[in-house]
Amino acid sequence: MGSYHAQAMANVQAALQELRQIVGKDGVLDQPEELLVYECDGFSVARATPTAVVFPRRTEQVAACVGALNRHGLGMVPRGSGTGLAGGCVAFAGEVLISTVRMNQIETIDWGNRVAVVQAGVLNTALSEAVARGGMVVADATPSPGLSLREGEGSKTSSTSGGASGGGLHFSPDPSSQRASTIGGNAATNAGGINTLKHGVTSNHILGMEMVLADGSIMRTRAGSLLDGIGPDLPGLVCGSEGTLGIITRLWCRLVPKPRHFRTIYAVYGSTGQACLTVSDVIAAGIVPTSMEMMDGRMIRVVEEAFHYGFPTDAQALLLIEVDGVDQILDEQVGQILELCRKHGATDVQHCADAKRRLELWSARKRAFGAIGRLHVAYFTQDACVPRSLLPVAIERICQIGRDFGLQINNVFHAGDGNVHPIFFFDESDPAQAQAALRAAEKALEYCISIGGTITGEHGVGVEKLAMMEHMFNPDTIRAFQAIKGAFDPQERINVGKLIPSDKIRVQLVKPLAANVPGGAL
Amino acid sequence: MSKKKSKGKQKQEAAQIPPGSPPTASGAVSGADQGAAALGALVAECAGQGLAVVDYGVMHEGLGNPPPAEHRKLRQNGQIIEHYARDMTVRVAAGAEWGAVQRAMLATGQFVPVDADDDVTVGEAIVHNVYGPLRLGYGGMRDLLLGLHYVDGLGRDIHVGGRTVKNVAGYDVTKLMVGSLGELGVVYEATLRTYAVPEQVIAVDLKLADPVQVDGFVNPLLVSDAAPTWLWMSLHGRAWRLRLAYYGRHSACAAQVRSLETILDGQEDIGMQGSARTTLAQDAAERAAHRRWQRQAPAVVKLVVPPAETGAVCAALASSRDHDPPLCLDALPAHGCIMTGGSLDGAQALRLEARVTRILENFGGLRVWYARPRGAESIRPFGPRQADWPMLVKLKQAMDPKNILNPGRFLSPELLTT
Ligand SMILES: Cc1cc2nc3c(=O)[nH]c(=O)nc-3n(C[C@H](O)[C@H](O)[C@H](O)COP(=O)(O)OP(=O)(O)OC[C@H]3O[C@@H](n4cnc5c(N)ncnc54)[C@H](O)[C@@H]3O)c2cc1C
Numbered sequence: 054m055g056s057y058h059a060q061a062m063a064n065v066q067a068a069l070q071e072l073r074q075i076v077g078k079d080g081v082l083d084q085p086e087e088l089l090v091y092e093c094d095g096f097s098v099a100r101a102t103p104t105a106v107v108f109p110r111r112t113e114q115v116a117a118c119v120g121a122l123n124r125h126g127l128g129m130v131p132r133g134s135g136t137g138l139a140g141g142c143v144a145f146a147g148e149v150l151i152s153t154v155r156m157n158q159i160e161t162i163d164w165g166n167r168v169a170v171v172q173a174g175v176l177n178t179a180l181s182e183a184v185a186r187g188g189m190v191v192a193d194a195t196p197s198p199g200l201s202l203r204e205g206e207g208s209k210t211s212s213t214s215g216g217a218s219g220g221g222l223h224f225s226p227d228p229s230s231q232r233a234s235t236i237g238g239n240a241a242t243n244a245g246g247i248n249t250l251k252h253g254v255t256s257n258h259i260l261g262m263e264m265v266l267a268d269g270s271i272m273r274t275r276a277g278s279l280l281d282g283i284g285p286d287l288p289g290l291v292c293g294s295e296g297t298l299g300i301i302t303r304l305w306c307r308l309v310p311k312p313r314h315f316r317t318i319y320a321v322y323g324s325t326g327q328a329c330l331t332v333s334d335v336i337a338a339g340i341v342p343t344s345m346e347m348m349d350g351r352m353i354r355v356v357e358e359a360f361h362y363g364f365p366t367d368a369q370a371l372l373l374i375e376v377d378g379v380d381q382i383l384d385e386q387v388g389q390i391l392e393l394c395r396k397h398g399a400t401d402v403q404h405c406a407d408a409k410r411r412l413e414l415w416s417a418r419k420r421a422f423g424a425i426g427r428l429h430v431a432y433f434t435q436d437a438c439v440p441r442s443l444l445p446v447a448i449e450r451i452c453q454i455g456r457d458f459g460l461q462i463n464n465v466f467h468a469g470d471g472n473v474h475p476i477f478f479f480d481e482s483d484p485a486q487a488q489a490a491l492r493a494a495e496k497a498l499e500y501c502i503s504i505g506g507t508i509t510g511e512h513g514v515g516v517e518k519l520a521m522m523e524h525m526f527n528p529d530t531i532r533a534f535q536a537i538k539g540a541f542d543p544q545e546r547i548n549v550g551k552l553i554p555s556d557k558i559r560v561q562l563v564k565p566l567a568a569n570v571p572g573g574a575l
Numbered sequence: 576m577s578k579k580k581s582k583g584k585q586k587q588e589a590a591q592i593p594p595g596s597p598p599t600a601s602g603a604v605s606g607a608d609q610g611a612a613a614l615g616a617l618v619a620e621c622a623g624q625g626l627a628v629v630d631y632g633v634m635h636e637g638l639g640n641p642p643p644a645e646h647r648k649l650r651q652n653g654q655i656i657e658h659y660a661r662d663m664t665v666r667v668a669a670g671a672e673w674g675a676v677q678r679a680m681l682a683t684g685q686f687v688p689v690d691a692d693d694d695v696t697v698g699e700a701i702v703h704n705v706y707g708p709l710r711l712g713y714g715g716m717r718d719l720l721l722g723l724h725y726v727d728g729l730g731r732d733i734h735v736g737g738r739t740v741k742n743v744a745g746y747d748v749t750k751l752m753v754g755s756l757g758e759l760g761v762v763y764e765a766t767l768r769t770y771a772v773p774e775q776v777i778a779v780d781l782k783l784a785d786p787v788q789v790d791g792f793v794n795p796l797l798v799s800d801a802a803p804t805w806l807w808m809s810l811h812g813r814a815w816r817l818r819l820a821y822y823g824r825h826s827a828c829a830a831q832v833r834s835l836e837t838i839l840d841g842q843e844d845i846g847m848q849g850s851a852r853t854t855l856a857q858d859a860a861e862r863a864a865h866r867r868w869q870r871q872a873p874a875v876v877k878l879v880v881p882p883a884e885t886g887a888v889c890a891a892l893a894s895s896r897d898h899d900p901p902l903c904l905d906a907l908p909a910h911g912c913i914m915t916g917g918s919l920d921g922a923q924a925l926r927l928e929a930r931v932t933r934i935l936e937n938f939g940g941l942r943v944w945y946a947r948p949r950g951a952e953s954i955r956p957f958g959p960r961q962a963d964w965p966m967l968v969k970l971k972q973a974m975d976p977k978n979i980l981n982p983g984r985f986l987s988p989e990l991l992t993t
Contacts, residue, residue, distance in 0.1 A: 165794065165883030166911075221798030243743045254741060256750065257718050266966075273962040276941060280910045281704070281715075281879045283941055283957050284967050284985055285759060289717050289750025293743045310798040337661040339685070339771020379800045381830035382823070438739040442661035470741045471662075510741035518744070525744050529731035534746050536973040540966070552745070 065104055068125035068149075072107045075117045080155070082106045091135070091150055092143070095230075098433070099140035099516050099560065103130070106150040112263055112271055112302040115151060119300070120269035122149055123546065130548050131296035133174065133238030136230040138434065139515025141242070141295045141551050145560045151300055153237050159183050160303070167222060167308045168260060168278040173237025173301045180224045180236060184308060187220060222308040226255040228511075229419055237301045243293030245511035247344045247418070250469040251377070252309070254511070256292035263303040264291065267542035271302075278305055290537070295513050296548040298541040312343065312377035316387045317411045320372045320399040321365055325349050325452070325464070328370035329445035331397040332468045335374070335390055336441045342390070343375045345469030346418050349448075352463045352476075359424035362417045365401065372399075372468065373418055375411075421465045431481035434474050435494045437501040438510030441471040447504065451475050451497045458493040460486070472510035473501070499524060514552045516560040522553065610668075611724060611732055611763050614651075618761060619730025621647055622977040629981055630757050632699035634692055634870060637946035639756060639956050639984035649761065651698060655679055656764060663769045664721060664738055669698030669762040681856060685769040688713035692863055692870070698762040704754035708805030708862065711909050712822065713770060716753045722766035723749045727759075728975025738766055751970070757981045759974045773822035776804075776858045777832060780848040781817040781839075783808070786893070788844040789817060789886035789908045797909065801834035808886070809865070810893055810904040817845065817908075820858060868903045868917070873948035874924040875916035876931060880940035882911035889913060891934050899923040911940070921950015928954045935959065957985060965991055 072081045082088060083105040093100045104127065109115045122129050128148035135142055144150055153174035161170035162184060171180055226239055227246035234244065240262065245254045261275045261282075274291060275282035291298055322328040325347075332345055348356065350369040357364045364371060372394070376386045387404050394402045405411060425432060439447040448464060451473065455462035466474040475497060479490040498508050498521055508514070508521045522531065534553045538545075550558030621628045627646035631638065653668020655676060660683055667676055674693025680686045690707025691700040699705070701723075706715045713719065722736035735748040752759060783789065789808055796802060803819035810816075819835075821828040832850060839847055853861075869875050880888045885908040892902060892915055899919060906913040919927060924947060931942050944956045964986075971978070971986040983989075 163883075165790075166881045167794065167797075243747070245741055249741065253714070253718060256747065257714065272966055274966075275963055276879070276961065278881055279879045279940060280882060281706075281912060282754070282963075283943055283961055284964075285755040285970065286704075286717055286750045286753045287963050287966065289747055289753065292750075293747045310802060313800075333661060336663055339663065341770075379827055379830055379834075381800075382827035385824065385826060438741045440659060440662045440664070440738045441740070442659065467741075471739055472741050505738040507737055507739050507742040507744050509744050510739065511743055513743050514745070522745065527732065527734060529727075530733045530735065530745070533727060533731065533733045533748070533974065537746050537748070537970065540969040540973040 064125050065127070068121055068127055069105055071121040071125075072105070072118055072149075075114050075121065076107055076109050080108045080110075091132070094135045094137040094140060094142050096138050096140045096433075096515065096517050099143055099145075101143050101145045102147075103144035103150045104147045106132075106152050108152050108155045110155045112265065115156075115265045115300055115302050116269050116271050118151060119265050119267070123267075123269060128546055128549060129300075131237075131241065131300045133235035133241070134176070134230075134233050136234045137238065137242060137515060138436070138512040139295075139509075139517040140560070141513055141515035141548070142238075143516070145516065145550060146558045153235055153300075153302070156237075156302060162308075163278060164222070164308075166278045169224065169306045169308055171236055171304055171306060173240075173304060174235050177224070177226065177228065177231035177234055177236055177239055180306065184223055221311055221313070223311040224258065224306050225252045225309050226258055229422075236304055236306065240292050240301055240304055241294065241296050242513045243511070245467065245470070245472065247346060247415070247467065249467065249511075250345055251341050251343045256289055258307045258309070259288050259292055259304055260307055261305040262288050262291060262301050264299040264301045266299045267544065267546045272299070293513070295515060295552045297538060297552050299547060314380040314383055314406075315343070315375055315377050315411060316383045316404055316406050317414055318372070318374040318376075318387060318390055318394070318402065318404045319414055320374070320394040320403075321368045321401040322370040322372070322397070322399055323368070324398075325370045325448055326445050327397045327399070328372050329448050329468065331372060331394050331399070333442050333444055334393045334397070336469065338389065338393065340376075340386060340389060342469060343377045344373070344467075345375075346373045347371065347464070347466055347468035348418070348421065349464040351461070352421060352465045355428065355463065356417055356421055356424045359427050360417065360420055362413065364417070368400070373414055374469075418465070425463070425476065430478050431487070432476050432478045433490070433494070434476050435497060436509050436512040437473050437498055437506055439471045439473065439501050439504055439506035441469070443504050443506075444468060444471050444473075447471075447473060447501060447506070450500050454493050454496045454500070458489045458496075460490055460493055462493075467510070470510065471506070495521070516551055519551070519554060519560070611726065614761060614763055615726045615730040615732050617647075617649075617730070618726050618728065618979070621979050622729050625977060625979065627979050627982050628761065630698075630761065631981065631984070632695065632703060632757075634695050634705075635699065635703045635756075635945065637875075638703070638943070639981075642984065643982060651696065651763070658683060658685075658769075659738065660685065662738065663771075664740070664766055665769050666722075666738070666764060666766045667697050668764055669696060669701070671697050673697065673700060677859070680769060681772060684772050686772055686855060687719065687767050687769055689716065689719065690859070690862065697765055697767075701753055701762055701765060702755050702757045706912075707866070708807040708820075708907055710907065711806055712804035717750050719768045720749050720753060720765060721768060723752055723762060724764040725752065725760035725762045728977055728980050733760065736766065740768070756985050758971055758984060758986050759980070761980065772855050774824045775828060776820055776822050776853045776855055777828040777850055778818060778820045778853055778858060778861075779803075779832065779835065779850040781819070782846050782848045783815040783817040784844045786810075786815050786886040786889040786906075790883055792842070792845055793882070793885075793908050796835075796838065799834055799838055801831050801838055803831070806907070806909050807862075808889065808906040808908050810889070810902065812901060822855070866905060866914075869905070869914055869945070872903060872916045872918060873946060874919035874927065874951065875914065875945040876927065876942055877945060878913040878915070878931060878935070878940055878942045880911045880913065880935070880938050882909060884938045885911050885913065888934055888938050888940070891937075892930065895926075895930060897923070897926050897930075899926060902927075914945075916946070919948060921948050924948050924951035924954065957990075
């Protein structure tokens with residue numbers, strides 16, 4: 054036994070030695086104190102210490118690291134910024150984390166073709182900021198992979214072709230974590246955001262990607278800057294695969310026209326049901342707002358106490374709705390929406406085209422989780438999605454589940470998408486209540502499934518919802534997922550035991566008893 | 576390969592699969608589904624016998640390598656199963672024809688924004704990634720498809736995605752099936768996004784002296800208030816035509832046309848020729864009529880090029896000195912997609928292929944032959960080789976281990992050796 058252990062240690066040391074040769078000494082962390090911050094992501098219920106963290110800078114280094122880890126029989130887990138909310142980037146079986154944070158180069162902004170080529174570790178806002186600054190010229194290192202067959206050549210479609218200004222474009226996916234999360238992580242989780250309602254989730258904006266597969270080979274999916282490929286849509290599959298199919302190293306991101314004209318509507322209600330009915334009616338009227346976000350009464354009071362926006366503290370629900378588009382027609386659209394708000398008994402309805410007021414309103418929404426953090430109570434956030442017409446009943450049922458379990462639930466969520474995020478509060482010193490919170494959350498998910506909804510609209514499965522996968526999918530579908538995993542990673546080396554059940558690694562979640570659980574946000 | 580290729584020796588009559596389960600009143604997804612079970616049993620039986628199950632669709636028969644001589648031809652039929660009107664989604668049997676689906680949807684004030692011909696089934700449109708000019712305003716099939724119920728190559732019943740507009744549970748196999756040419760599974764049902772029928776459509780005709788001009792025109796147009804719902808360029812004889820349309824309320828369309836006029840004020844080579852107010856149904860019918868040649872011509876090839884080079888590629892295609900018949904050509908300048916071809920014989924198609932190859936070498940991009948005339952069978956349907964093909968072949972092996980679903984059409988080990 055002892056010699057087995059010594060052998061294993063020697064093997065790990067040899068692997069680390071190889072990794073250092075590939076990425077340099079400062080590119081590998083393996084000291085316990087250095088590894089502490091890599092024990093969890095935003096779902097801090099699930100913790101485990103990795104064997105090491107390696108920080109490659111280029112695709113070839115990632116491939117070499119994967120090769121080295123394979124030779125030494127060590128598993129690996131891709132990691133971006135670690136803002137995930139499902140435990141997806143945690144090394145539960147002592148794997149090595151492959152972090153993309155040093156792969157932070159924006160390589161090309163190809164204005165003509167409206168595509169940016171970025172390394173996977175580029176932060177979401179870094180790309181939008183670079184695009185907003187404009188002027189960046191096509192790099193010579195990365196062929197626009199519509200031209201992918203001419204390896205090594207610079208892109209022909211430089212910034213001079215096809216309307217060179219670049220003005221007015223942006224990278225649309227906007228998770229609330231966008232200042233911290235990586236585009237690779239956004240793609241791997243298929244992140245959504247406030248503007249998803251009109252402008253789509255991350256996978257709608259990823260044209261192609263380069264990834265390192267479990268055997269260390271480098272693969273490019275589809276055809277990058279081309280808007281269409283031949284055959285099945287592989288980037289579409291890899292988006293949302295939570296790092297289980299390979300390590301994304303480079304992405305071809307669609308740049309789309311940035312909306313220039315907005316109107317923001319703020320509506321206050323005496324009941325959550327009325328607010329939900331408004332949402333449902335706006336959708337049913339065929340209006341497609343940019344965003345339609347909701348806070349319930351408890352959440353309004355939490356935000357108001359923390360940041361003093363002047364929201365009425367006796368309100369039971371607040372809707373924030375935004376429309377964008379051609380300036381001349383926005384007022385007409387606003388009129389339609391206001392009518393629906395009033396029809397459903399909104400007690401105060403305001404709208405504005407003023408940029409300052411707009412920012413203020415949205416900052417209230419974006420700071421909701423900051424406000425909860427100030428309460429110093431334990432909580433965790435669930436993420437489920439229901440058909441939008443069923444939002445009123447879903448919210449009612451979730452609140453009822455909370456009452457049944459004697460728990461406080463606050464709601465702040467992407468109402469227009471039917472993407473609910475009930476926040477379950479519990480007394481961390483009371484183990485029974487913590488268990489009750491978990492049980493209530495499970496019940497809420499079961500209910501959402503029963504009305505045609507899904508267990509996750511944007512946060513992913515990770516390890517958090519693994520147990521729910523069998524409720525959601527029939528055994529044949531789970532087997533189909535496993536077959537897909539097998540095509541990419543037959544030996545189960547990358548991020549095993551996440552997203553789909555695996556016999557190789559079964560994660561036992563530590564239940565949230567002792568810690569104040571910063572259960573994430575939305 | 577001739578478009579009217581031999582149907583091969585069909586072992587049995589076309590297998591008919593009953594349409595999806597009837598609408599339920601509740602709006603909830605219904606339970607046991609006889610039709611899916613029948614389809615699963617059929618595929619499982621064929622898998623057991625190693626017999627190919629073939630469905631190339633009605634519009635895409637000439638696409639890819641021909642099926643093996645011995646096969647069982649599959650034909651599904653069906654209808655809308657459930658229209659979740661208040662969710663703006665619809666659940667529809669894969670065998671339902673687009674024409675019938677759209678007519679039923681229009682009656683409810685909604686539509687599915689896909690440019691598919693009336694006789695193309697929903698399943699065919701998904702697995703062939705059918706799109707047209709509407710992709711600009713509404714996205715492509717990958718953006719519209721929310722859920723799929725399909726049968727894999729072993730006859731197993733797979734449900735992915737669903738009725739919600741956001742869903743990240745499990746792998747997004749819905750997207751993988753888009754463009755899969757029926758090789759990864761047999762689609763049985765799909766759930767798609769719907770949109771409100773616009774109050775009106777204004778179609779605008781622009782004169783275009785030189786197709787290359789379009790390359791500098793598209794981006795400024797897209798970031799302006801005049802961004803159209805669709806944009807489309809075509810070649811008529813020797814004349815180029817650029818068309819675009821605005822969908823929406825009367826006031827919105829009028830404002831957009833005014834913005835367009837302002838943009839065109841400064842342009843020398845592109846100018847407004849006229850505009851017409853129409854309805855969604857008329858607009859769709861007109862565009863369908865215009866693209867009919869793509870169904871009839873013996874030679875049809877699709878090119879996908881960097882969008883900013885669409886005009887330049889069109890110009891290069893049209894500037895042949897081969898003295899062959901003039902090409903038909905439709906292009907989506909915002910997407911870099913070009914359909915071209917026409918009444919070419921085998922030798923002429925081979926010359927077109929040589930020209931396309933040179934163009935792609937110069938500009939980058941790829942091409943897929945939809946129809947090859949007799950005498951042009953040596954043209955490889957897909958090319959140039961793409962870096963992800965080995966993985967696609969592995970996925971084919973994972974999802975259709977007995978290789979019975981449209982076998983050899985595209986994804987086969989031989990693909991990698993060519
Ligand atoms: C305050 C806060 C707000 C949030 N708001 C939103 C929101 O609005 N919408 C939303 O969808 N999510 C939100 N999230 C969740 C999270 O930010 C997203 O899931 C984000 O996309 C994760 O990116 P990351 O770089 O942090 O990835 P990580 O957390 O490091 O990893 C997430 C998953 O992706 C995999 N992964 C990461 N990088 C790669 C790669 N290069 N190749 C392959 N796999 C990889 C990991 O293995 C893991 O499974 C929020 C989280 C927080 C803490």
